[in-house]
Amino acid sequence: MFAVTTVALLVSMALAMCRALLGPTAYDRVLALNNIGTKTVVLIAVLGFLNGRPDFLDLALAYALINFIGTIAVLKYIEYGDLGAGSRKDVAGG
């Protein structure tokens, strides 16, 4: 049954991948990245069970935590164009 789930996850990743490839905007790709990230988290969890070594969930945990940082960076990049700014007025000049 884990195998079935794995396949389902892979298929849905492939679909998300299609979105990443098709675009059309960069945000679609970010979305796909984000989505694939979540799916990877789950996939890793499932794979642990599939292999009979479920004790490597730390990896999934790490992903869950870190993937988020990437998206925040995207937002910051788009909104501010500068990852170091403290508040909006720092980059008011553009």
Added chain:
Amino acid sequence: MTASTLLLLSLAVPAAGAAVILLLRYNPNAREAASLVTAGALFTIVLRIYLAVSVGDRPALVLAEPIPGIPIALEAEPLGVLFALVASFLWIVTTMYSIGYMRGHPLRPEIRDVMATLGIDRDREKRQARFYLFFAFAIAAVMGVAFAGNLFTLFVFYEVLTLTTFPLVTHSRSEAARKAGRVYLGVLFTTSVVFQLLAIVWTYAIAGTLDFQDGGILSGRAAGAVVPVLLGLFVFGIGKAAVMPFHRWLPAAMVAPTPVSALLHAVAVVKAGVFAVLKVTVYIFGIDFIAATGASVWLMWVAAATIILASLVAFTKNNLKVRLAYSTVSQLSYVVLGAMLANQLGVVGGGMHIAMHAFGKITLFFCAGVIIISTNRTEVSQLKGLGRVMPITFGAFFIGALSIVGLPPTGGAWSKWFLGMGSLEAGQIGLVAVLMLSSLLSLVYLMEIPLQGFFGRPRRAPDRDAAGEDDHDHGGDFHTPPRWSMAAIITTAVACVILFLYPEPFYRLMTMVAGP
């Protein structure tokens, strides 16, 4: 003092002299005195080496060992001593000459003006110091060449000589001098690296050693087509021997100050070349080996062609120094020819020609230099009638020319004699004809100058205004030749004659080389 220490000194003294010159570079008198003392000391040293060698001693010394099995070694053997003797003696004379010459030589007007406005004379002094400095270094290199104990050492000093003479050739730093420097370095370096070095390494690969040995190190080890090819590589690779087609550097080098042309390009550098050719034939191949394989026949004809062609070219040259240079090219090939004859007489003749030609040619150059600084004339056609103004100079020129042509009562007669005999012994009648023809040619192109000098009529008055101070003798542009220079000219001219009467030391040395 042992003889091997003397060998070391023969290198060290000129080098030390150079250092002293460098220290005294702002004091002309002291500087030149140092040059003279050094030259005298060197000659004494070489003389003592000669005395040792003439009784059969062969002092030797290893300086360093850059490559395992191939040391930089010095060894005094007769041929080298002959060469060293000539060079060191002539260095004294040349130093005397150049003291007069360099002081008397007018600078190019534009430079003189600039320097006058700047109030600097220092620069000129510095350059003169540089002149003496490199001169001394060049002599040291010549000594190294002369006393080289193996082929590698010979090559090393040969290259050092090339490099140390380069600043002398380009002394004036004019565009012409730069161009000449390029030709000079280009030809000498290219030939020496591409052909000579190849030949040396090849020799090493075949023989496993590079030491000069009586009877040659290659004999019996090499065979077939290798021998003529290798010999050819050597002859052409020793570019300083100026065998055509690698002779271009020599006329080009004539842009140098005349003492440089005189000592280096009539004596030291070119003689180093032909000396090296002789050394290689005698001690690397062995004359018997060459004679047996017939490897040198084609090179004889190359040398013969050079003799004739260079003489013909000399005819066409109006510039005095260039004409002398082509004459040198031609005469050098006599020595090469002597070596290629590969018999006792040829080698003796070649060796003696090194000495005889040296004295003759240096006289000619000295005269040319004096003419230049006294009258500012460089072309043969401008010299008509000058003989009456400068009788000593033109007289000396006459004697020198006789020696070059090979007519008694000058030393040149002996070497030509031996070379002719050698050709006959080698069964090359054609070469005898070549020798005759070239003597005739040189007679014509050299004798033209003193004869015109004494008997020609100046076409028109010199265009320069009277200089004022020194013109009590003759009108116009004439400066009295410096006394130091005149002394040098007289010395060499007399020597030419003496060598006819007393060629014994050189002959003895050469028979030690070539066998009785």
Added chain:
Amino acid sequence: MIAEHLPILQVVLPLLAAPVCIFLRNPRAAGALAVLTSWSALGIALSLLREVMSTGVVSYAIGDWAPPIGIEYRVDIVNAWVLVIVATIGAVVTPYAITSVESEVDRKRIPLFYAAYLLCLTGLLGITITGDVFNVFVFLEISSLSAYALIAMGQRRRALTAAFRYLIMGSVGATFIVIGIGLLYVMTGTLNMADLAALLPEVWDSRTVKVAYGFLGVGMCLKLALFPLHLWLPNAYAFAPSAVTAFMASTATKVAVYMLLRLFLSIFGRHFSFEVMGLDLILLPLALVAIVSMSLVAIFQVDVKRLLAYSSVAQIGYMILGLSFASVTGLTATLLHLFNHALMKGALFMALGCVVYRIGSVHIDAMVGLGKRMPYTMAAFVVGGLSLVGVPLTVGFVSKWYLILGALEKGGLWMGVAAIVLVTSVMALVYVWRVVEVAYLRDFAGDERVREAPWSLLVPTWALVLANLYFGIDAVRISAVARGAAEALMIGIGS
């Protein structure tokens, strides 16, 4: 007790000094530390060489794990020799850098500069000394990364693009090397060099090993800038700060050449290299083309640093040429030229550094008449240049001698190879002499205030120049070492 730990200290000492340099924050102090470190590294390298010469191979098991399990440092005569080369150059260039860098790099960055410099030294020493192929990669990256940064420190903006190109090509090279190592590993299951050498003969026939060979070769050739893969080198050397150029030009490519020798001869063995893979036949044309074409290109350069950089590519061709002779003499020539080229290029680039220090440019037009203004600097340049040309009494001659001898020993058509070597020396004369002529035979027209470079630059420069002369006159010892190393390489590591 310290004596037995010398192999590791050789690498760890500069490694430890690098972060300390950053902590010091004071340019002078950092410089002093760098000097101290590089000198001790030289001392260690020399004593290692002596030890190896007297007792044979020194093996040091890091972490107490016996070799195939852990990482081994393995010093034999070959890499002891290369260590000495690298350490020597390091020891000479570091004091030079103190003054040179002050004029070319922001004061604030100087401690960082030394840190990067020491890391580069660490990397190079580490590559050389190690007996583990993957460790090679790691240290290769240490040296490369710091080298990229160092090169980018050049004053002109082209230094940046040069560094970037170097980064890309260097990384590709490194990745190729990783691929090669991986393929070797998959066939043998080991990463230790000696172990590999012992295990490889069993799998020689496999295509995998051959491809691994190819990848390692291409990767290394990228790093050592063999002819078609040299594109990164000229600009990198031309635009880097002088001290960096002097250091890199005399060490980085040398170490890569060493690795190539080590891989091809020690690990794969000469039988495999020459008889199975035909290495000599592949390298020979490349080396010849490199020598001739790069010498030609060098002749037409107007930036003297770049001129020398192209000449470096040509000189690397000589080293590879020696390898392609597949004989002890050829290898001796290669190993000698490693040392000699380091000495002469070091001296030349340092002399140019002096020029940069005073006039800020090494464009050939800027050097007009410098012979008078900076006599010692230019004299150093002349001697270095003569050495590059291969004039006797300089080191350049010694290696050329062996190269020609190696070619002639093979006889036949190899005569032509010897002739090419000689003709290209003449080409070297042409490009060196262009500079000499400009510097000496023309009148100075620049700023009247230009004067001789300071002693702190001249002394290291002349140290190398004198070394050029000394080892050109007395090359017996280094030739003996090189020959010993060459023989060791030809025998191979395993047996």
Added chain:
Amino acid sequence: MMDQLLSVLTWALLLAGSFFFLTGALGMVRLPDVFTRMHAAGMGDTMGAGLILLGLCVQGGVSVVTVRLVLVLAFVWFTSPIATHALAKAALSGGTRPYTLTGTDAARGDESHEGGGATSAP
């Protein structure tokens, strides 16, 4: 008995999770613009991940593994809306106009260039 029950439960949860994931993925392909796709993606993040992880929890029983699964789930549920929000905001500021049925711009106008930062002040 208990084991079988757990098995069945796991099956059901996993299948349901997979279903949501697949549907979400399908939605990501089918839906017309980035905003609508976000909703689809959200499905996977919430229910898909939730159900599957829950299923795994059931399988794992009370153990360290379950603890981790719960933590993963918590983090996913916590971060996913933040990320989606961030993305939506970025997309809007980046100038992407939401798709509407009528084709007119129902929301605010295109006000900034991407990465420029001049969005409406807080």
Added chain:
Amino acid sequence: MSVDLFVSHYNYWVVIFLMMVGFYILISRGNLIKKIVGLNVFQTSVFMLYISMGKITGGTPPILLDDPHGEGEAVGHVLYSNPLPHVLILTAIVVGIATTSVGLALAVRIKEAYGTLEEDEINRVEAQTEAAE
């Protein structure tokens, strides 16, 4: 080329294909950042090659199951994948990110100095500068 060969090697080939895609991006694209991305892809693919070397069918990650201080009876019958490639690749990943960061820093500086990231534009600017000199 038998089916066996294909079955046992196909994954290497896939990895090689990926590697080549990365390599192609690296050498054919003019944009500096894109080059770095290509380098990343190239390297990551090489990592995959290594990892696939270390995989043993039916193996599990090389984290031992039994208590290290126990009798170790489980070691015998559990098949672990080869840890060594993992170690090597860990190192290589670190090296990769280090290279990437330096490369990006260089790219940023180049952008500042030239105002562009395109190789051909940079070359053009350089050619102009050189001509001006």
Added chain:
Amino acid sequence: MLGAAGLALLRIRNLFAVVMLAGIYSLLSAGLFTVMDAVDVAFTEAAVGAGISTVLFLAALALAGHHENKPGHTPLLPMLVVVITGAALVYGTMDMPGFGDPDNPVHHHVADHYLEESPHEIGIPNVVTAVLASYRGYDTMGETTVVFAAAVGVMLLLAGGVRSRGRAGRQAGEEGDG
């Protein structure tokens, strides 16, 4: 899927999108590593790919802009190089031991020792850590140094704002941005 990501990377010229795809690529490869039992590697790839690499790329893009020009010429030569390299590799894999075969030499010589002896010699269950930090600890030290070198490099390049102008004359263009 990875291949598709790779190809897409090739085509897409918006660097921002490229970075996103590179992130996806990294994610997927991490997944693959997990499948191949390399959890530690996957972890690292995850941390690097998702955490730092993306952020760094974005930071660089923020400084350098994110549009790529169209490639100007047909890249035939690179294609050739790539095809040759790829062909060589495929050729090389022909003789490689099959995938996953436990009898491969890789799994024996040294690896056996690690797996069998490390419980006694080192005593920690994670063999990767044991090898990383002890058996091949020196490599890891090198790795640490590489990272440090990278920091030194980046500091050299980016610290301290705009560089002082060199004497050799640097052009405008630098003035524009800091």
Added chain:
Amino acid sequence: MNRVAVLWGILFGVWLLLAHFSTLFLVFGVVTCSVAVYVCARMGIVDRESLPVHLLWGSLGYIPWLVWEVLRSNVRVARIILAPRLRVDPSIVHFRASQRTDLGRFIYANSITLTPGTVTTGIVGDDFEVHAIVQEEIDGTEENTMNRRVAVLEGEAG
């Protein structure tokens, strides 16, 4: 200070759940949690917003409801996606939320986003901007259930 201790406690609890249980790891845990708490305290991010202990009780009721809501909307969105004809009518709606604190708004916004079909795209003051996949998804009034529940949650803790 109180909050710091609580945070420490929570972290240590999680640590205990994660880590092996041995003396060494207990020590490590103490170190770890202290470091984490120290850094957060220095950053000034340990406050009511980040550590809503006061909402603990309220959330016990809220979370199950939210899960249920999420499930329901999931099904709705799934229907839309799976329908042969896409019947989407996306729109953006502005409305006022009645939460008083940023924390409350945070919870509300996240809850909106968490339920598929609606995504919060912007919050300015108490003005919420929400994108919905179909118009009917949004009950854009201050009196809608979720708004009320969040407000209650917020309000309960005072």
Added chain:
Amino acid sequence: MREEIVVRVGAKVLTPFIIMFALYVHFHGDYSPGGGFQAGVILAAAFALLALVYGLEAVQRVLPPWFAQMCAGLGVLIYAGVGVVTVLLGHNYLGYGALAHDPEHGQHYGIMAVELGVLVTVFGVMVTVFYLFAGRGTMKP
């Protein structure tokens, strides 16, 4: 990005967990995947997150750049220093057996020390690099 409620609160809540998790990964590297490097990266990522949300300046007040740089160097020193210590104790470089009577314990200590070195360096480097990249945009007057 302080004014973004959602992001700010989210980051606030998550940061302690990320930091804790990073250290957990580090300490737990012996038993499960992970170790100094991964931990360093995650830890650095936590600070990156803070910097993204609160701005570089705010983070640099807590974690000054010089400190990060010092960490970068310090880690290398720790790692190499362990080797030096073992040498001084009479073993080979990085021979952890020297660190305790029981070689196995020595290995434990050694690995821990070394991993700490990796953590410190990687953390310091990643933070430094991030600071430099992110800070370059705002540095201009």
